[in-house]
Amino acid sequence: MSAHVFVQYLTLKAQPAWRHLPAAEREAGRAAFARQIEAAAPEVTTYAYATLGLKAGTDLLLWRLAPSPEALQDSLSALLLTGLGAYLDVNLAMTGMTRPSTYVRKPTTQEQAILEPERMHYLTVYPFSKTVDWYLMSKEARQGMMNEHMRIGHDFPTVRQLLVYSFGMDDQEFIVAYETDDLPAYQSLVMALREAEGRRYTLKDTPIHTGVYRPLPQTLALLG
Secondary structure (H helix, E strand, O other): OOOOOEEEEEEEEEOHHHHHOOHHHHHHHHHHHHHHHHHHOOOOEEEEEEOOOOOOOOOEEEEEEEOOHHHHHHHHHHHHOOOOHHHEEEEEEEEEEOOOOOOOOOOOOOOOOOOOOOOOOEEEEEEEEEOHHHHHOOHHHHHHHHHHHHHHHHOOOOEEEEEEEOOOOOOOOEEEEEEEOOHHHHHHHHHHHOOOHHHHHEEEOOOOEEEEEOOHHHHHHOOO
16 A cells, blocks of 8 residues: 555444344345455455444444545445445544654554554544644654653553544544553553643544454354
């Protein structure tokens, strides 16, 4: 993929009518949905996470990467026309793109893992925006606070960050995501970051969605 990859996070909810369909029809619908994800690759890469019971109003989270917004739209349209997709409602969509960090010259995979081929077991994702005062400070002042942010992050090597820029494309400025195999370590990281100086300049960092990464058939089977 190019230097600027378009990234989309979708949360979806299965309509109640889905679970009332005959088992064979649901099985065929899930299989068609999975085939469509596979058919869109490698142009559109999709990672599916189960959010069932972890957030009201959502059962499935799709993290998708593509070279253009058009590719994301075309792929989603095809997914929603499958037997399963016809019973899924999109209740959150966040879109952005990757770009070089303003504060890190050579980010490690811990600081930017969005293009890594292997996924970890848990994903958390949320919209993020800074206050106006943050951008009116000098670059040096912002860099100092970001250095503290990164130092804290390095204390938790089992947690990887995935950062997307949404400026001018969506309501949030960034989409912040973390992945880990160790949720207690991730929570400890979040608690430590709450005490960092840069926290003063956070405008928005909710809603937070947490998903569990499993093989695609298992993830879809949880929908019923």
